Amino acid sequence: MKSYTRELSTLLALMIIIVIFSAIAPRYLEISNLMDIVEQGTVNGFLAIGVTCAIITGGIDLSVGSAMAVSIVTCGRLAVAGVPPLAVVVIGLGLGALIGTINGLLVTKMKLQPFIATMGTNSVLRGIAYLITGGWPVLNIPKEFRQIFQYSIVPNLRMSMIVLVLMAVVYSFVLKKRKTGVYIYAIGSNEEATKLSGVNTDKYKIMAYMLCSMGAAMAGMVTLARLGTGEPTGGEGYELNAIAAAAIGGTSLAGGKGSILGTVLGALILSALKIGLVVVGMDTFYQYIATGLIIIVAVYLEVVQQKISGMFSKKKKTA
Amino acid sequence: MSDTMIRFDNIQKKFPGVYALKGVSFSVKKGEVHALLGENGAGKSTLLNILHGVFTATDGDVYIGEEKVNFETPVEALKYGIAKVHQEIHMVECLSVGQNIALGFEMQKHGMLDYQDIYRRTDEILQQLGCRFKSKDSISGLSVGELQMIAIAKSLYHNAKIISFDEPTASLSNAETEKLFAIIEDLKKKGITILYISHKLDEIFRIADRATILRDGTYIMTTKVADITKEELIKNMVGRDVSSYAVRLKPPCVQEEVVLDVRKLCGNGFRDISFVLHKGEILGVSGLVGAKRTEVMRAVFGIDKKISGEVFVHGKPTDIKSPQDALKYGIGLISENRKSEGFVPVMSNAMNMGLAALPSFYKGIGLDKQLIYKNFETYGNKVQLNIMDPEHLTQNLSGGNQQKVILAKWLATSVDILIFDEPTKGVDVGAKAEIYALMEEFVAEGKSIIMISSELPEVIGMSDRIIVLKEGRMSAQVNRDEFSETVLLGHAIGE
Numbered sequence: 001m002k003s004y005t006r007e008l009s010t011l012l013a014l015m016i017i018i019v020i021f022s023a024i025a026p027r028y029l030e031i032s033n034l035m036d037i038v039e040q041g042t043v044n045g046f047l048a049i050g051v052t053c054a055i056i057t058g059g060i061d062l063s064v065g066s067a068m069a070v071s072i073v074t075c076g077r078l079a080v081a082g083v084p085p086l087a088v089v090v091i092g093l094g095l096g097a098l099i100g101t102i103n104g105l106l107v108t109k110m111k112l113q114p115f116i117a118t119m120g121t122n123s124v125l126r127g128i129a130y131l132i133t134g135g136w137p138v139l140n141i142p143k144e145f146r147q148i149f150q151y152s153i154v155p156n157l158r159m160s161m162i163v164l165v166l167m168a169v170v171y172s173f174v175l176k177k178r179k180t181g182v183y184i185y186a187i188g189s190n191e192e193a194t195k196l197s198g199v200n201t202d203k204y205k206i207m208a209y210m211l212c213s214m215g216a217a218m219a220g221m222v223t224l225a226r227l228g229t230g231e232p233t234g235g236e237g238y239e240l241n242a243i244a245a246a247a248i249g250g251t252s253l254a255g256g257k258g259s260i261l262g263t264v265l266g267a268l269i270l271s272a273l274k275i276g277l278v279v280v281g282m283d284t285f286y287q288y289i290a291t292g293l294i295i296i297v298a299v300y301l302e303v304v305q306q307k308i309s310g311m312f313s314k315k316k317k318t319a
Numbered sequence: 320m321s322d323t324m325i326r327f328d329n330i331q332k333k334f335p336g337v338y339a340l341k342g343v344s345f346s347v348k349k350g351e352v353h354a355l356l357g358e359n360g361a362g363k364s365t366l367l368n369i370l371h372g373v374f375t376a377t378d379g380d381v382y383i384g385e386e387k388v389n390f391e392t393p394v395e396a397l398k399y400g401i402a403k404v405h406q407e408i409h410m411v412e413c414l415s416v417g418q419n420i421a422l423g424f425e426m427q428k429h430g431m432l433d434y435q436d437i438y439r440r441t442d443e444i445l446q447q448l449g450c451r452f453k454s455k456d457s458i459s460g461l462s463v464g465e466l467q468m469i470a471i472a473k474s475l476y477h478n479a480k481i482i483s484f485d486e487p488t489a490s491l492s493n494a495e496t497e498k499l500f501a502i503i504e505d506l507k508k509k510g511i512t513i514l515y516i517s518h519k520l521d522e523i524f525r526i527a528d529r530a531t532i533l534r535d536g537t538y539i540m541t542t543k544v545a546d547i548t549k550e551e552l553i554k555n556m557v558g559r560d561v562s563s564y565a566v567r568l569k570p571p572c573v574q575e576e577v578v579l580d581v582r583k584l585c586g587n588g589f590r591d592i593s594f595v596l597h598k599g600e601i602l603g604v605s606g607l608v609g610a611k612r613t614e615v616m617r618a619v620f621g622i623d624k625k626i627s628g629e630v631f632v633h634g635k636p637t638d639i640k641s642p643q644d645a646l647k648y649g650i651g652l653i654s655e656n657r658k659s660e661g662f663v664p665v666m667s668n669a670m671n672m673g674l675a676a677l678p679s680f681y682k683g684i685g686l687d688k689q690l691i692y693k694n695f696e697t698y699g700n701k702v703q704l705n706i707m708d709p710e711h712l713t714q715n716l717s718g719g720n721q722q723k724v725i726l727a728k729w730l731a732t733s734v735d736i737l738i739f740d741e742p743t744k745g746v747d748v749g750a751k752a753e754i755y756a757l758m759e760e761f762v763a764e765g766k767s768i769i770m771i772s773s774e775l776p777e778v779i780g781m782s783d784r785i786i787v788l789k790e791g792r793m794s795a796q797v798n799r800d801e802f803s804e805t806v807l808l809g810h811a812i813g814e
Contacts, residue, residue: 177685179677186674189665196622196660197675197728198646256665 006250009301010265013248014272021276028279035156041271043219043226045164045264047235047242048249049171050215052263053208055246056175058188058255059107059114061209064216064242066125067099068235071220073129076138076230079145088145089221096217097210099125104206122239129232138230149225160222164264167218171211172260184208188255244291245270248298269294323384324349324512325370325481330379332365332536339365342379343538345531352503352513354527354544356520356556358747360717362536363516367483370514371403372396383481394423402474406486408466410458417441417454420473444472448502464495471502482506483514488522489745492608500526518747519774520549532556557749565751565780569759571799572599573783577634578767579619579650579736584628586618589791592628596736596769599762603782604771606811610788612771613655616738620652621645632736646675651734653725655741655771661725662713669695669709671724676731698727702757719750726757735766742770743777755781775804787811 022029047064054061075092079085099121106117149160175181183204186194195201219238224230249266251258270291277287325347332340340362347353355363368374370381372390380387383399390396393403410419417438418425426436441454450468452461461469467487474482484503488496503513503526515527523530524544532539532555539555579596589611596602604612617623619630621639630637632648639645642652654660662671673680673691680690695709702723706716713724722742729737742758743751758768758781772778778785779802787794787810795810 173685179681179686182670182674182677182686185665186663189663190659192660193663194674196620196642196652196654198643198651198732199674200641200643256663 004261006305007259007262007265010249010262010269010298013298014265014269017269017272017276021272021280024280028276032156033275033279037268037272037275038161039156039158040275041267042158042160042164043223044238044241044245044270045267046167046215046219046222047238048215048245048263048267049168049260050212050219051239051242052246052249052251052258052260053171053175053184053211053215054103054114055243055251055253056184056188056255056258057205057208058191059205059208060118060243060253061103061212062115062118062239063099063103063122063125064212064219065235065238066122066129067096067213067216068220068223068238069129069232070099070125070132071095071217072224072230072234073132073138073232075145075221076141076224077132079141079224080138082142085142085145085148089148092217092221093214096214098213099217100210100213101206103213104209107209108202108205126232126236129234133230133232135232137232141224141228141230146225146228149222160225163218163222167215168260168264171215174211175260180204180207185256188257190256241270244295247295250298250302252302266298322349323347323382324351325514326382327366327370328380328382330366330369330381331377332362332369332374333377339536340369340376341536343533343536344379345538345541347512347514348529349512350507350510351528352507352515352526354515354517354523354530355533356516356523356530356552357533357539358556358717358749360535361533361556363533364485365536366533367403367485367514367516370396370481370483371401397477397479400478400480401483402477402479402481403483403485404467404470404474404487406489408463408470410466410469412458414458415454416445416452416456416458416461416469419458419469420444420454420476422473424477441472441476444475447475448472449498462495463490464492464498467491467495467499468502471506479511481512481514483516485516486518486745487515488517488519490608495608496522518745520552523552524549534558553748565755565774565777567759567781568756569763571783572763572765574598574600574765578632579769580631580634581619582629582631584615584618584630585626586628587614587623587626589615589618589788590626592788592793594786594793594796596767597783598767599765600783601758601762601768601770601781603778603785604769604788605773605775605778605785605807606788606794608773609790610811611791612788613740614791615788616652616740616769616771619645620650620738622652646732646734648736649734650736650738651675651729651732652738653722653729653740653742655744657718657721657725657745662721662728664712664714666713667710668699668704668706668713668716668724671713672698672727672731675728675734694731698731701730702727703753717747717750719746719754722746722750722754723757726754730761736769737761737766738769738771740771741773743772743774775807779804779807 027033051061051064071092074095075088078088078091103118103121106112107114151159175184183194183199187201187205191201223234245266246258246263248269249262251263273290273294274287277290323346328344330340330343343366357363365374369376372392372395375391381389420441421437426433438454445454448468448471487499491499507513517523527544529541530544531541534556574597576598577595578598582593584592592615606612614623618625621641621644630639637648639648669691673694680686682690692709699707704723705720713721742754746754762768770781783799785797787807789811797806
């Protein structure tokens with residue numbers, strides 16, 4: 001129902017980054033390294049596709065890092081207590097949905113600004129994560145649970161990547177092909193007009209925040225499986241990387257615009273950059289600068305693109 | 320010609336691929352009120368924007384007096400004494416009246432803002448304009464008309480020689496409009512040249528000396544307003560014969576059956592509103608700005624809270640608390656604020672048209688593009704949308720066509736009661752007639768319309784029956800055989 005120009009330009013940017021780094025260090029192009037980029041981008045990918053849903057409504061979710069931590073310690077505890085791995089995953093997702101519902105209720109029913117509301121829940125959730133473990137990490141996560149995400153189908157291709165792709169496909173389908181998604185975009189673009197079309201806008205906003213926190217819960221479970229221990233400090237500060245991935249992928253913080261595919265590519269750009277700087281032997285300090293510049297350039301390109309398409313629309317108007 | 324103030328010489332403006340203005344030349348005399356007329360998209364606003372330096376012309380020159388100016392920015396134009404009063408007035412809420420007037424051009428003394436001087440100067444201007452508020456007053460709480468006075472004061476603060484007005488009366492009450500006209504007369508006496516854009520032709524005949532008509536970016540004619548009839552004006556604007564008046568072309572089709580029965584409704588700012596709506600009826604709702612017509616209908620539609628009262632739909636009591644409840648009872652609403660409440664700007668025509676009926680476009684578990692397109696085909700044709708491209712963004716359509724998209728959105732649902740708030744606000748003459756025809760078609764199918772309108776000819780021409788509101792109360796109910804502007808105004812004012 002739309003063209004993929006924006007996603008193509010993100011893909012192009014990703015390829016340019018890969019080409020530049022491989023020119024400097026050929027081993028960057030090795031399969032194992034490329035898969036490492038994907039692996040490193042997975043956790044941020046889950047967070048970012050979630051947060052994209054919240055951003056499209058014109059909101060934001062700053063609590064994803066802490067929601068991830070709550071998922072890490074809760075699922076960690078359950079797995080250690082011997083709950084079957086798949087049941088843990090289901091409970092984890094349910095937990096995400098619950099956290100999202102709370103965020104959504106704060107934003108819709110209590111009419112709090114999303115930035116402040118989720119800043120509040122961010123702190124509350126972090127506290128809960130600490131309380132659940134008493135501040136200690138959850139140790140000795142059973143192998144059966146870790147295998148759900150860590151199992152390699154072929155070398156370098158882990159289940160967690162497959163799950164990310166599955167989740168991205170489902171989210172894309174919901175956003176593009178279900179009325180839920182259409183309403184989420186419509187709310188972000190013009191909430192009043194959407195409401196006057198007979199749409200229960202509160203309900204769909206809450207659903208967007210649910211999708212958001214479910215992504216965070218997934219990110220938590222993948223982290224838990226990867227590390228084998230559940231740290232209540234997990235995911236601290238991750239929300240900014242997630243928002244960055246969405247922004248690089250073309251999601252507008254003003255709402256109404258963005259796509260899951262773009263966000264996944266945005267997450268890959270960030271991890272390609274991170275690994276690239278390591279491979280070419282640059283100081284990791286530069287990683288911060290490079291990440292920041294990428295965000296600024298990406299959003300600036302968006303502005304330029306808007307200007308150009310703005311000229312086109314004027315043309316059509318007078319036609 | 321020494322009395323020429325502005326001269327447009329072969330102005331052309333090309334946007335990528337298309338000419339918005341194709342060589343427009345004419346002059347505006349010093350101290351006259353000069354109307355710019357044309358349908359939406361005729362190039363009036365583009366021309367004004369070129370005068371004010373918002374756009375630069377692709378070719379041609381603008382002369383002020385004998386001097387070639389061709390401003391590159393609005394500030395340049397403003398410094399030259401060319402000011403604009405916008406259709407929608409934007410003010411900085413946290414600043415006082417005087418601060419808003421002086422904003423960006425504050426007088427300074429020793430490198431500090433000289434508020435004494437600023438307030439003295441702005442108070443002088445406000446007094447000239449006969450405003451009841453002072454420069455130190457806060458902006459909040461002022462009416463749209465008062466904000467417009469501030470915008471005019473701002474022009475005078477810049478010693479404007481030329482002031483242009485773009486649809487200045489669109490949101491004004493009758494009293495405020497009268498006051499504006501008196502001020503424009505006054506400005507004219509001071510030798511200030513006025514450019515005036517309005518869709519309301521009656522206004523043109525009231526205040527303009529001459530008028531220039533544009534059509535599709537070309538200059539059609541400049542004429543003394545006294546030398547032309549309304550019909551001739553319209554004919555030249557549209558390029559074909561169109562009835563300027565709202566008239567019913569089909570016989571009335573009101574049936575006995577009551578579809579909507581509102582009893583003693585009370586809400587924010589209004590109380591004891593009772594009326595019925597019949598099957599096949601167009602019920603006009605008349606009254607002054609501030610009579611709470613929109614508020615009553617918003618409450619019926621479930622946007623605003625009702626304090627008390629009952630609403631019966633098809634004889635059944637209802638408890639409508641939100642628009643989605645209203646939709647279940649078959650009630651739709653088209654807001655007068657098309658931009659902010661009418662459509663979703665990021666969405667295409669097909670999506671905007673399908674928005675209220677989305678659940679019916681599922682095929683399996685996903686929405687089906689073909690069904691959405693088919694819906695667009697059906698209803699786009701029905702409302703005669705000018706651009707039948709499903710992927711075209713609604714925000715890039717003209718006002719009239721946006722209105723058609725919104726109307727089509729409700730036609731695509733099973734709505735049989737439509738609340739239509741100012742159906743032709745900001746809609747050009749040609750599209751107006753089409754919207755009237757669509758309304759007639761709607762009621763001919765046994766559905767019903769409640770039409771809020773501030774334009775008396777429209778409400779008189781289109782309604783089967785009219786209710787008049789005054790200050791949040793029912794003032795009168797008027798049947799078709801008693802319709803007249805005097806009767807309606809009388810009830811609205813309460814004499």
